[in-house]
Amino acid sequence: MSETTSQQRPAALIIEAGRTERHYWRDLWRYRELLGFLAWRDVKVRYKQAVLGVAWAVVQPTIQTFLLTFVFHKLARMPSGNISDSQYPLLVLAGLLPWQLFSGAFSGAGNSLVSNSHLISKVYFPRLIVPLSAVVVAFIDMLVLLVIALPYAMYEGIFPTWRMLLLPVFILGTMIVALGAGLWITSLTVKYRDFRFISAFLLQIGIFVTPVGFSTDFLPNWRDWLALNPLTSMVEGFRWCLLGGHTEFYERGLFLSLAVTAIMLLTGLWYFRITERRFADVI
Amino acid sequence: MGEPVITVEKLSKRYTLRHQARSGLLRDKLASLLRNPFQQIRTARATAEEFWALRDINFSVNQGDVLGIIGRNGAGKSTLLKILSRITEPTTGRISIQGRVASLLEVGTGFHGELSGRENIFLNGAILGMTRSEIRKKFDEIVAFAEVDKFLDTPVKHYSSGMYVRLAFAVAAHLEPEILIVDEVLAVGDAAFQRKCLGKMEDVARKDGRTVLFVSHNLDAILRLCTRAILLQAGQLRSDDRPTAVANIYLAQKRDQQATLNLIGRPRSNNLRQRVTLISLHQAGAPTKTWSYSFGEPLGFCVTVQACDGVEALELHYAIFSAAGAEVGSASNLVNNQMISVASGVTEISFHLPHLHLVPGDYYLNLALKSPAGLEDFLTEVVRFNVEVSAESAKYGVDLIHAFCVPESTFTLRHFSSP
Numbered sequence: 001m002s003e004t005t006s007q008q009r010p011a012a013l014i015i016e017a018g019r020t021e022r023h024y025w026r027d028l029w030r031y032r033e034l035l036g037f038l039a040w041r042d043v044k045v046r047y048k049q050a051v052l053g054v055a056w057a058v059v060q061p062t063i064q065t066f067l068l069t070f071v072f073h074k075l076a077r078m079p080s081g082n083i084s085d086s087q088y089p090l091l092v093l094a095g096l097l098p099w100q101l102f103s104g105a106f107s108g109a110g111n112s113l114v115s116n117s118h119l120i121s122k123v124y125f126p127r128l129i130v131p132l133s134a135v136v137v138a139f140i141d142m143l144v145l146l147v148i149a150l151p152y153a154m155y156e157g158i159f160p161t162w163r164m165l166l167l168p169v170f171i172l173g174t175m176i177v178a179l180g181a182g183l184w185i186t187s188l189t190v191k192y193r194d195f196r197f198i199s200a201f202l203l204q205i206g207i208f209v210t211p212v213g214f215s216t217d218f219l220p221n222w223r224d225w226l227a228l229n230p231l232t233s234m235v236e237g238f239r240w241c242l243l244g245g246h247t248e249f250y251e252r253g254l255f256l257s258l259a260v261t262a263i264m265l266l267t268g269l270w271y272f273r274i275t276e277r278r279f280a281d282v283i
Numbered sequence: 284m285g286e287p288v289i290t291v292e293k294l295s296k297r298y299t300l301r302h303q304a305r306s307g308l309l310r311d312k313l314a315s316l317l318r319n320p321f322q323q324i325r326t327a328r329a330t331a332e333e334f335w336a337l338r339d340i341n342f343s344v345n346q347g348d349v350l351g352i353i354g355r356n357g358a359g360k361s362t363l364l365k366i367l368s369r370i371t372e373p374t375t376g377r378i379s380i381q382g383r384v385a386s387l388l389e390v391g392t393g394f395h396g397e398l399s400g401r402e403n404i405f406l407n408g409a410i411l412g413m414t415r416s417e418i419r420k421k422f423d424e425i426v427a428f429a430e431v432d433k434f435l436d437t438p439v440k441h442y443s444s445g446m447y448v449r450l451a452f453a454v455a456a457h458l459e460p461e462i463l464i465v466d467e468v469l470a471v472g473d474a475a476f477q478r479k480c481l482g483k484m485e486d487v488a489r490k491d492g493r494t495v496l497f498v499s500h501n502l503d504a505i506l507r508l509c510t511r512a513i514l515l516q517a518g519q520l521r522s523d524d525r526p527t528a529v530a531n532i533y534l535a536q537k538r539d540q541q542a543t544l545n546l547i548g549r550p551r552s553n554n555l556r557q558r559v560t561l562i563s564l565h566q567a568g569a570p571t572k573t574w575s576y577s578f579g580e581p582l583g584f585c586v587t588v589q590a591c592d593g594v595e596a597l598e599l600h601y602a603i604f605s606a607a608g609a610e611v612g613s614a615s616n617l618v619n620n621q622m623i624s625v626a627s628g629v630t631e632i633s634f635h636l637p638h639l640h641l642v643p644g645d646y647y648l649n650l651a652l653k654s655p656a657g658l659e660d661f662l663t664e665v666v667r668f669n670v671e672v673s674a675e676s677a678k679y680g681v682d683l684i685h686a687f688c689v690p691e692s693t694f695t696l697r698h699f700s701s702p
Contacts, residue, residue, distance in 0.1 A: 015369060015378040037409040041395060041402075048397045048438075122392040123410055124369040280371040281298065 024273075028126040038116075038133035042108075043140055057144045061096050068092045068213035078214040083243070087156050093149050094239045095212040098174045101142040102231055103203050105175055108134030109182025110199045113190050117283045127276050131182050135175050142171070153242065161244045170237035173261065177230045180264030183272040190275065190283050211235055216250065227253030230261040287381075288462060288494050289344040289367070294376035296337040296362050296518075336362040338518045340376070349488045349495045351509035351526055353502070353533050356663055357550030358515040360498045364388060364466050367496065382461030382494070385412060389466070391451030396440030400431055400450055403439055407454045421457045428483075429453035449476060456483045462494045463487060484508060500664075501608035502530050534606070534645070542570040549662055559590040559597060559625065559652050559659040564666060567633045574668040578676035581637040582668075588652060588660075589629050596622040598653040599632055606645035606667075611687040613649075640689040641670045642681050 013023075047053045066089065072078045073088045083091050109131035113120060116130050150160065189195040207213075210231045216223055226232045233254045240249045337359045344350050354360050365371045367378065368386035393410040394403050404425055408418040426432050429450040431442070439447055465484070481504060488495045488508065499505055505512060505526055512529040514522040516536065522529050543565040551557075566574060567583030576582055586599070602613035616623055616634070623632060648666050652659040672681070679689050 013380040013384075015366065015373065015380070017373055017375055031412075033415055034409045037406050041398065041406055044402070045395060045397045119393050119410065121370065122389045124386070125410070125412075277372045280365065 024126055028128060031125045031129055034125055035129050035133050035136065038129065039136035039140070042133065042137045054144060057141045058148050061093070061100055061145055065089050065093050065096055068096070072213035076214075079217075083215075087158065090149075090153055090156055090158060090243065091215060091239065092213055093152070094242045095210075095235045097142060097145060097149065097242075098170065098231065098234045098238045099207060099210060099212045100145060101138050101171065101174050102178045102234070103206070104138030104141055105135040105178035106182050106185070107199060107203060108138055109179060110185035110189060111196065112182075113186045113279060113283065114193070114196075120283055121280050127279060128272065131179065131186050131272075134182070135179050138178070139171070139175060149242070158242075158244055160242075163241045163244060167238070167241040170234050170241060173237070173258075174231065174234040176265050177234065177261050180261065180266075180268040183268030184264075187272045187275040187279075190279055206231070215239070216253075223250055223253055224256070227256040228260060230257035230264070233257035286346060287343040288346050289381070289496075290379045291340055291342050291367075292377045294337055294340040294363075294366065294378060295335060295374050296359075296366060296371070297374040298334045298336055299332070335518050337366070337373075337515075340515075340518075340520050342513055342520060342523055344494055344496065346494060347488075347492045348511055349497065349509045351505035351512035351529075352496065352498045352515065353500075353505060353512060353529065354515035354521075357517075359518040360515055361388075361466060362518075363515070364464055364496070364498060368464055380462065384462045384464060385455075385458040385460035386464035387411070387455045387458075387466065388464075390448055390455070394439060394447070394451060397438055399438055400435045400442070403450070404454055407451065408458075411455060411458055412460075413458060417459075425450075425453045425457050428456065445476065452476075452480055452483075456480070456487070460493070462496070464496045466498045467500065481508065499608070502533075503607045506530060542566070542572045544666055546662060546665065549665075551660070551662065554658075555661060556654070556657055556659045558656075559588055559594050559654060561650055561652065561660050561662055561665075562587040562589050562629065564648075564650070566668075567635065574666055575671050576641075576668065577671050577673040578643055578679075578681065579640055579673060581635050582639060582641070583633060583635045584648065585631060585633040586650060587629055587631045588625065590625045590627050592627045594627075594654050594656075594659070595624055596655055597625050597659075599623060599634065600651040600653065601634065602649040603639075603641075604647040604649065604664075605687055606647070609687070611641070611646065612639060615653075638691055640679070640691065642684055642687055642689065643670045643672045643676055644687075645669050 047056070050056060052059065069089045069092050072092070073085075112130045112134045113127065119125075120127065120130075153159075185195050185199045189199075206229075209226070209229055211226065212235060216226055216232065216236065219226070227250065233250070234257070236249055236253070340359075340363065352360050352363065362371075364386065365388070366373050367380070368384065368388065370388075391407065393407055395406065398406065404422065405415070405418055408421075409415070413421075426435065429446070429452075431446055431450050434442065434446065439450070442450070484495065484497070485508060487493055495508075497505070497508060509526045512522075512524065512526040513520060514529045514533050514536075521536075522532050543563055545563055546561045547563075549561075564584060564586050566576075567585045584601070588597070588599075590597070598615050598617055600613065600615040603611045605611055623630075646668055647664045648668065649661075649663045650665050651661040681689065
């Protein structure tokens with residue numbers, strides 16, 4: 001819109017049944033500051049009364065890294081290829097980064113509408129802001145972890161390469177997977193609170209069917225099946241970027257998982273948008 | 284007056300009330316689907332009841348109008364505001380709005396207790412639709428209006444409720460929309476603050492020539508602020524006129540009542556437990572259709588409640604409000620230091636106020652039921668009753684009294700002879 005037209009009398013806003021569609025994406029852009037504010041609120045509030053503060057974003061994944069290393073490497077003796085024993089925790093950590101990002105974003109987005117119900121029933125804004133801000137919060141947590149992980153990798157002798165430049169692609173991919181799934185869960189939770197439990201359950205299964213604690217290089221028979229889980233490629237992508245070529249990358253799996261991701265995001269958006277107009281009435 | 288900035292045409296909003304499966308649990312859906320897959324559609328229709336919160340509303344608001352919206356609870360006022368502020372969609376009809384709208388349906392929406400006053404100003408401002416730079420520009424004004432400058436960096440959970448409300452209103456009052464929609468926000472805060480808010484709203488309307496839509500139970504505020512008013516009754520537009528004319532229709536409408544009021548179908552908020560519910564209300568002694576008491580006569584009410592199994596102890600709370608919306612007095616059976624014990628089924632509870640000498644005029648009664656588990660039922664404006672002048676009141680000279688009640692007083696004298 002040019003400067004001159006906005007100086008004139010702006011077009012009237014029309015409210016009609018089924019008419020919310022029209023300005024939705026423009027409104028989403030107009031409310032982008034709110035997206036930032038909500039994410040900032042959640043980050044701030046979370047650490048406000050915690051003595052260890054932001055350290056909590058690191059403590060839990062660290063313990064998880066060593067637990068998963070112990071289970072998959074020491075007990076289950078999963079092969080590690082050209083990754084040395086002392087580097088196995090890095091393999092796990094590189095898998096845990098996208099997993100943490102996904103699970104944080106997915107559960108945050110899944111609960112977002114219900115936990116912000118006081119806003120939804122009192123103020124107008126494009127509701128998509130709410131799950132989006134949960135994804136942003138998870139992203140910030142992951143950045144903290146990434147900042148810790150990089151020096152550790154260098155200490156273990158793995159230095160960043162040009163592949164690191166592709167990392168943002170996989171970060172974005174993981175967030176899109178989480179958003180797609182989160183949109184489904186959060187719209188369904190508004191009506192059926194059962195989906196809170198279902199999403200917690202899905203996460204518990206997810207950490208095992210996603211190659212977080214192991215690498216798929218040595219499971220050729222299972223690769224296509226694992227690739228149906230769109231996170232598999234994201235995990236492999238993270239490893240490929242961070243571990244400087246110590247792991248393989250399975251291209252066919254990437255296309256499979258991109259297809260699944262796209263379907264999830266589009267259907268998630270579709271379902272969110274058709275249920276959105278009823279949120280304030282049902283919540 | 285300017286041209287219309289809001290045009291509402293044939294606006295209706297339907298809610299579907301489900302009597303069964305009210306919890307919306309997936310379990311209920313699945314269970315009934317399994318039990319009888321073919322009947323599912325039929326029973327769904329039978330248990331769902333349609334409720335028109337608004338029906339065929341037409342009106343328009345001109346630039347610079349201050350429109351008051353009045354009506355009993357459940358008349359559709361809040362639904363209308365929610366549709367105008369785009370929180371919920373209409374079922375049918377069309378609204379066209381010219382200009383930027385800000386709506387204030389609640390004071391302090393989105394305030395977070397853990398965040399400081401400063402942080403909440405930014406957060407709340409963003410939620411209400413201000414940009415960061417607008418908030419920064421208004422920041423000092425907001426702080427000055429709220430009078431919280433000393434506590435700006437304290438988490439608002441440590442604020443007194445007065446400070447909290449002042450800060451919340453201050454943020455909202457400094458929005459600069461072309462159209463401002465306000466719902467019953469003046470019901471909070473102390474009298475001085477309410478005056479300040481009304482003053483601020485007057486400024487917004489008169490000086491800046493902005494359009495304001497204003498819902499309130501406080502008729503005084505409506506009469507003082509508004510240039511026009513509409514009256515909603517059971518979802519329909521009953522009247523659209525000067526505020527005094529509409530207020531008179533509203534007051535007359537409220538007097539039209541039954542001797543025994545059925546409370547079952549009254550609109551309630553949905554956060555009530557409702558294991559004990561208010562069923563009906565009549566005057567204790569000789570019930571009248573007009574619900575009038577003469578001055579000095581003890582006020583007596585008789586309420587019936589229905590309880591489910593497992594509720595034993597019950598508190599009955601009542602509050603009396605003046606017609607203009609000020610709380611005159613409230614109490615519960617706890618003042619007698621006793622719990623009401625109810626068995627499952629219907630129980631009648633009567634209560635008397637022997638010594639409250641209400642000044643002749645109109646009053647409302649609010650009722651609430653509480654059990655140890657929480658709030659069971661709550662109704663506002665259960666009845667509008669009237670206190671009439673009598674020989675007794677003439678003796679007290681009540682026509683010169685501007686208070687709500689005349690305390691029973693004794694005066695004793697001790698005379699000292701001058702030395």
